[in-house]
Amino acid sequence: MAQLIDGKAIAARVRAEVQVEVARLKADRGLIPGLAVVRVGEDPASKIYVTGKKKAAEEVGFRSWEHHFDASISQDELLAQVRRLNDASAVHGILVQLPLPKHIDAELIISTVKPEKDVDGFHPISAGNLSLGRPGLRPCTPAGVMRLLEEVGCNPSGKRAVVVGRSNIVGKPMALMLLQKDATVTICHRKSDLPREVAQADILVVAVGVPELIQGDWIKPGAVVIDVGMNRKADGKLVGDVAFQAASQRASAITPVPGGVGPMTIAMLMRNTLLAATGGV
Ligand SMILES: NC(=O)C1=CN([C@@H]2O[C@H](COP(=O)(O)OP(=O)(O)OC[C@H]3O[C@@H](n4cnc5c(N)ncnc54)[C@H](OP(=O)(O)O)[C@@H]3O)[C@@H](O)[C@H]2O)C=CC1
Ligand SMILES: Nc1nc(=O)c2c([nH]1)NC[C@@H]1CN(c3ccc(C(=O)N[C@@H](CCC(=O)O)C(=O)O)cc3)C=[N+]21
DSSP states (O other), X not given: OOEEOOHHHHHHHHHHHHHHHHHHHHHHHOXXXXXXXXXXXXXXXHHHHHHHHHHHHHHHTOEEEEEEEOTTOOHHHHHHHHXXXXXXXXXXXXXXXXXXXXTSOHHHHHHHSOGGGOTTSOSHHHHHXXXXXXXXXXOHHHHHHHHHHHHTTOOOTTOEEEEEOOOTTTHHHHHHHHXXXXXXXXXXXXXXXXXXXXXXXXXXXXXXXXXXXXXXXXXXXXXXXXXXXOEEOTTSOEEOSBOHHHHHHHOSEEOOSSSSHHHHHHHHHHHHHHHHHHTOO
């Protein structure tokens, strides 16, 4: 049986580290990091996520604001709101919750966030820095995965890593971060021969959004398996992209869903906001 990677507990540790640094910043410099979250429309999943973020921000001692707009807000008005947050000196981090309504060009909105305040790590400047191997704000989910690997003593150097999914917010930055740690990286998508590629993986990261797409018997014995997928079933329960029971028979370590990568995403958002406030990247 695989070791269960307790993302919930590790995330709590990351938040505790941030909390200590925030207390020191307040005492030494009178500086309180501030995080602004922009939410548009009534996506129920977004609402849950934003609530989790608010709780975490309070816990670590940040100021936080949620700016909620009706789904009918115009693109120009949303752009104006983002610019206002860019100019607000108490705001060190800005997160525009995705997805945005269809009449809004999400890429344009993301590019309008000041790169120094881009705590999601989605701005083209942040993506460019990552791709060039320069310091910068990193996307929270893959950054959280890297921390999980570290915590279970899994050093990617020289290992075969397979990332399933190539989105700009998870799969692609994940592959680049593993590459930066000297893994030999394969990126898979709809046209890939998944059973063949997955069988090669010493480290498998799956970020697809298809319930239990990855079958247990594809997994290389001893692999470390990280399941980013979050799929809600009809009964309200969450399942990942990996068939968990069968996979845990072969993996050496595996993340559960929920309680794996999800809490790490929020914890790394807190870290990024602290970094943005101190200019520490
Ligand atoms: N835990 C967390 O903190 C977070 C969880 N998530 C979850 O992670 C999952 C992925 O999110 P995201 O990256 O935004 O998703 P996207 O929909 O943007 O990307 C999905 C990727 O999976 C690939 N894919 C889809 N179906 C298949 C298939 N049948 N075989 C192989 N590849 C496939 C797509 O390939 P192609 O490019 O060829 O279309 C695409 O590259 C979702 O479940 C999401 O809810 C996301 C963000 C944070
Ligand atoms: N600009 C932007 N940045 C994001 O980082 C972003 C986004 N938009 N849009 C949506 C996705 C999704 N995402 C999650 C984060 C935490 C959990 C999380 O904490 N999950 C808990 C379970 C929560 C539950 O029970 O529903 C867990 O896995 O244990 C889930 C999903 C961030 N995203």
